[in-house]
Every structure is written in structure tokens, then in C-alpha cells.
Amino acid sequence: MNFDLLQARFYALRSNRIFEFFVVGVIMFSALVIGAKTYDIPDNVLMVISWLDSAITLFFLVEITIRFIGEPDKRNFFKNPWNVFDTLIVVVSLVPIQDSEMALVGRLIRIFRVLRMVSIVPELRLLLNSLIKALPQLGYVILLMFIIFYIYAAVGASFFAEINPELWGDISIAMLTLFRVMTFEDWTDVMYETMAVYPFSWLFYLTFIFLTTFAFLNMVIGIVVNVMESEHAQEEKEKAIAEGQLTIEDLSNQINELKLIIEAQNKEKETS
Numbered sequence: 001m002n003f004d005l006l007q008a009r010f011y012a013l014r015s016n017r018i019f020e021f022f023v024v025g026v027i028m029f030s031a032l033v034i035g036a037k038t039y040d041i042p043d044n045v046l047m048v049i050s051w052l053d054s055a056i057t058l059f060f061l062v063e064i065t066i067r068f069i070g071e072p073d074k075r076n077f078f079k080n081p082w083n084v085f086d087t088l089i090v091v092v093s094l095v096p097i098q099d100s101e102m103a104l105v106g107r108l109i110r111i112f113r114v115l116r117m118v119s120i121v122p123e124l125r126l127l128l129n130s131l132i133k134a135l136p137q138l139g140y141v142i143l144l145m146f147i148i149f150y151i152y153a154a155v156g157a158s159f160f161a162e163i164n165p166e167l168w169g170d171i172s173i174a175m176l177t178l179f180r181v182m183t184f185e186d187w188t189d190v191m192y193e194t195m196a197v198y199p200f201s202w203l204f205y206l207t208f209i210f211l212t213t214f215a216f217l218n219m220v221i222g223i224v225v226n227v228m229e230s231e232h233a234q235e236e237k238e239k240a241i242a243e244g245q246l247t248i249e250d251l252s253n254q255i256n257e258l259k260l261i262i263e264a265q266n267k268e269k270e271t272s
Contacts, residue, residue: 024117152174155204156204164194
């Protein structure tokens with residue numbers, strides 16, 4: 001069979017929605033197989049699960065081969081980080097390490113096969129890419145949150161250490177206690193304990209919760225949502241360009257160019 005014809009068929013297959021859904025189904029089934037191994041099951045059932053695991057690994061090998069052969073520009077195939085990740089997971093899963101000292105590593109690699117769901121589903125890729133691109137902006141928010149944590153932990157350790165050393169004994173323990181307060185894990189018990197000695201210590205907790213839980217966490221959500229919207233808009237623009245569609249800006253530019261051409265032609269007619 002002609003290689004170009006084979007490449008065209010594989011390209012059509014990898015772009016087929018039914019094939020994509022089937023791959024997603026196999027990934028989900030792989031996750032169920034991994035979860036089944038965590039239970040105390042009979043040896044015969046465990047043997048069947050091992051066969052299924054081998055069949056899933058073989059399917060992933062065939063699937064990544066189809067994607068590679070169907071790629072029109074094979075030099076750019078491994079420039080995509082998701083293709084590198086998928087290939088690495090499949091190749092490492094093929095290494096027979098079940099009865100060796102690396103058996104734990106092999107099980108971990110098979111657990112990470114569930115992450116292939118992200119590389120297959122475009123919506124999940126968009127979410128993860130948005131989160132990664134939001135990290136530089138989130139870094140400053142996290143740094144400011146750490147400063148607030150440090151200040152409040154120092155204040156708490158100074159005033160409340162004698163009340164409960166297990167919660168406020170030093171600044172590191174105090175920061176863990178404040179994290180408990182921020183997540184609302186029985187934080188009122190901590191507050192009432194200090195209020196028995198310092199009646200106005202509720203101000204300490206309420207201001208901390210307002211700054212961290214309400215203010216900073218909402219800032220984090222806002223940054224992620226903003227980046228996600230930008231990524232979605234960029235993806236739609238690239239899709240429109242790939243499909244040969246013109247954006248509004250392109251249309252307006254072409255209209256302006258036509259106006260200039262018509263005006264130039266009218267001036268030539270008037271001078272002639």
C-alpha cells in the first residue's frame with residue numbers, strides 16, 4: 001500500500017470523533033483497572049486484570065503509532081509536549097518490570113496513563129494550559145498571601161502560645177493553624193479558645209479570613225478565569241484562521257483598502 005495513502009487514512013482515523021471517544025473510553029477503562037488492583041481480589045481475577053492491562057498497553061502503542069504515521073509534518077510531532085508525554089508513558093509501560101525492583105515505578109507510570117485524558121480531550125488541555133500560563137501572575141498573589149500568613153502567624157505565636165502551644169507554639173505551627181482557619185476546619189474552636197483569654201481576638205481571625213479566604217482566593221480565581229478566556233479566544237481565532245475564515249478586523253481592513261482604491265480611481269477620472 002502506498003505510504004501516502006496509509007498516512008491519509010491514519011490522519012482521517014485520528015481525526016475521527018468516534019475514534020477519539022473510543023480512546024477516551026479505553027483510558028477510563030484503564031483507570032478502572034488500576035483502581036481494581038487496589039482491592040483484595042482473588043488470584044484468578046488478578047490474572048485477568050493483568051491481561052487487560054497488557055491489552056490496554058498494546059492498544060496505546062497502536063494508537064500512538066497511528067497518530068505518528070497520520071501526522072503530515074512528522075518533524076513537528078515531538079515538538080508538541082503532549083505527544084512527548086503520551087509517547088513516554090506508552091514506552092515506559094512496555095518495559096517488563098513487574099517482578100523487578102522497579103515494579104513500584106511501573107505501577108506509578110500506569111497510574112499516570114489516566115493523565116492521557118488531558119492530551120486527548122481539547123477542553124481539558126485548554127484548562128491545564130490556562131492554569132500553567134496563569135502561574136506567573138499567581139506567583140505574586142501567593143507571595144503576598146505568604147506575607148499575610150507570616151505576619152498573622154507571628155502575631156498569633158506571640159499572643160496565643162501560652163494558651164495552646166500545640167497550635168501556636170512557634171511560627172511554623174502557627175502558620176499551619178492559620179491554614180486550618182482559612183479552610184474553615186473547626187476554626188471556631190480555635191477562636192473560642194483564645195477568646196477566653198483575649199475577648200477581642202475574634203478580630204484577629206475575622207480579618208485573616210477576609211484577607212485570605214475571601215480576597216486572595218477570589219483573586220486567584222479571577223486570574224485563572226481571565227487567562228482561560230484569553231486562551232479560549234486565541235484558540236477560536238486560530239481555528240478561524242485555519243478554516244480560512246476572516247475576522248471582523250480583516251474585513252474592515254479590506255473594506256478600507258477598497259475605499260482607498262475607489263477614491264484613487266475617482267481622482268484619476270476627475271483629472272483625466
